Amino acid sequence: MKKDLLGIADLTPFEISMILDLAESTKSISERTIKKVPTLRGRTVVNLFFEPSTRTRLSFEVAQKRLSADTVNFSVSGSSISKGETLVDTAKNLAAMSPNVIVIRHSVAGYPHRLAKIMDASIVNAGDGFHEHPTQALLDLMTIRERKPKIEGLKVAIVGDIARSRVAGSNILCLTKMGVEVTVMGPSSMLPLHVRRLGVNVAPNLKEAIIGKDVVMLLRIQAERDAAPRFPSPREYNRYFGLKMEHIKYLKSDCIIMHPGPINRGVEIDPEIADGPLSVILDQVANGVAVRMAVLLLLLGGRSIYEISD
């Protein structure tokens, strides 16, 4: 595998499958009494979060500790980044502590890619601006794979703020690479300008988007990121774009419902559906730890991946 995991854009379908195959093994580690293997003992991982995060940071940290890596966290508040240090200097200074992996979340698209060019350590993009969030797309695909025997030819709808969601960005890349037919839908203000160039269909409304699909993936409304919100109100959003009980009749009986979380209940999705039998939302979270373990193992490579049964 390459040195870094910066985006789904850089991965071949073979590499994507390899990560998910390994994640099936790493998932079993979290199901044991002693949820720990010594594989990454003595490796140093730095979690560098420039944006608030609960689940992603926690998921990475749990993954690292279950692989016995040494984990060091820092977040932007209280860091010298606030003293005006440049990316290059931050990178070089981190490098001088010889970490093996830097997991980074940053509000600027491309920041992880610039870090990767100047560091020997492996960089894992944990979300960069509106750009990519590759481990999310991988855990989403792992969750789909657990329910659908064949990925190629599946039909997936993605609903919400397509333009500014890095989850949508990485998922569209990942799913289309794997031969999935992707349909997107959202407020017109939330669709990218040349959306069809992404190789996706655009549905005119929620009903058309979800009919006959194998997977319906709802995106989180990121009200907190938006100075000038692009939709009138959560209630208004729910009216046109929220998945409600009345839509169940349009869904295939084996359709699965996904959401990257945290859910705005009653906005993107009705609680009855989020908690209902079609929802695989919590499988996504569990698979997040497994996928991140697999990514860390593959990046640090070598014999590591054969030793995880210890």
Add this chain to the structure above:
Amino acid sequence: MKKDLLGIADLTPFEISMILDLAESTKSISERTIKKVPTLRGRTVVNLFFEPSTRTRLSFEVAQKRLSADTVNFSVSGSSISKGETLVDTAKNLAAMSPNVIVIRHSVAGYPHRLAKIMDASIVNAGDGFHEHPTQALLDLMTIRERKPKIEGLKVAIVGDIARSRVAGSNILCLTKMGVEVTVMGPSSMLPLHVRRLGVNVAPNLKEAIIGKDVVMLLRIQAERDAAPRFPSPREYNRYFGLKMEHIKYLKSDCIIMHPGPINRGVEIDPEIADGPLSVILDQVANGVAVRMAVLLLLLGGRSIYEISD
């Protein structure tokens, strides 16, 4: 033992004694050169603090590391809780990472109990609103037990904001269960409405409260929690409710003085007493680590408790 430690209310006297017996063993671990046993290796503990804390969070984290558990911290700032996620969703998302224990502090009474109902992980209440703080009461009882050969029949005074102190709440429950005679005293605005229903005596003033007692426990004035403080000033509080050198003459010669910390010197207690021979305040802190180790061992159960001698 039960799945969770939510409050002293749920514990039998037998269970309380069992925890303290085990804590006597775990205390010795912190006195060794290598202050660590491998008992909880590969178990994941999440410390979820929705309120600021130094000593409790630190005490739990030290306890966890001395048992070789994998510890992941998060505090509310910078977490997706601030993105409006519900308790249920927080719980389910944590659960999907398969932690073994969640240690939680929250300003809402009953929050840990609601978490416990929907999670397989063991929940340890590290303080919920004005309600309970069970590990504090256990470490207090352990401290008393180290100085008093027989618990039953002891006389304990608790002085301060009885109504809104979770330390008082858990201690009253714990001590009365163990056959201790408890007397409370504080500003009338700080006494619960039906205080005698708690099975305690109420003293009219500090002198009456402390005379003939085996233990005097002072509560911290929580000025920071109180929008409209219920007493005029720290100086005023000290005048009527602070333990001062002039009170020493009323104390039994083997009386011990306790305080959960952090101390407001010169408010609840005079420095000479806090640092004097009757004070066991620092024993309380040391016993905190021991009690929390014991609680973690018992909750995770199985053979664990027999292996701590390694």
Add this chain to the structure above:
Amino acid sequence: MKKDLLGIADLTPFEISMILDLAESTKSISERTIKKVPTLRGRTVVNLFFEPSTRTRLSFEVAQKRLSADTVNFSVSGSSISKGETLVDTAKNLAAMSPNVIVIRHSVAGYPHRLAKIMDASIVNAGDGFHEHPTQALLDLMTIRERKPKIEGLKVAIVGDIARSRVAGSNILCLTKMGVEVTVMGPSSMLPLHVRRLGVNVAPNLKEAIIGKDVVMLLRIQAERDAAPRFPSPREYNRYFGLKMEHIKYLKSDCIIMHPGPINRGVEIDPEIADGPLSVILDQVANGVAVRMAVLLLLLGGRSIYEISD
């Protein structure tokens, strides 16, 4: 070695050399695949940072984890220190958790020394006010030693805010102890009142300061610490005190350029010099981890230092 590392003032030249000799060994640990030795397993280290820090906190934490110590962090925000606890109570409460080492950064000069007097744990000063930052001076000397075969008789220039830089403070003490001839230069408002009593020369301008020196050490402008800045503007500072390409001609060909970081590029130093062949700035960072590992090993003493080859 003594119980604590509070300042270079307390160290003999022999002790300084011993730390650096050991640091040469510990540096190799960070160059291995498995960057970890079990030497400090079961020892508890508390990192107590009352001021924001990235590189120092990170460097200490990496050092601790590579020695297998149990590390607990806390920073002032969210701690009970903000509840008005005194130094003595903080110290005693920490002590009751039986840590082996406390690494402390505080804005008050002498705070670590006061802690050291009342605690059994070893105290490591990670920066106290404008006073000392001993591990910085040690890592600086280690970096010099790697490039210069003989320390005694070297000529070192230190440029910047001499009066209020703890990096300057510790370096002047350290270098003069080792027989180095130190010359300082900076805005007159940034020189200590009786600067020559420190045993250093004072240069009238940057050119005079750097000519013929073996080492030029630039200090960071701490704009954020200064309510009433003592220089007109960064541009003005750069004009008179910044090391620029035009100065290269005055430097000895084997002169090395140092800076404690984070760099204000274009203020204290031109980017071309910071990234150029004379710069050893990143060696300083790497040596920081090594020196801190050595200090921890020596403070915890005993057989430890002979076991690091495992």
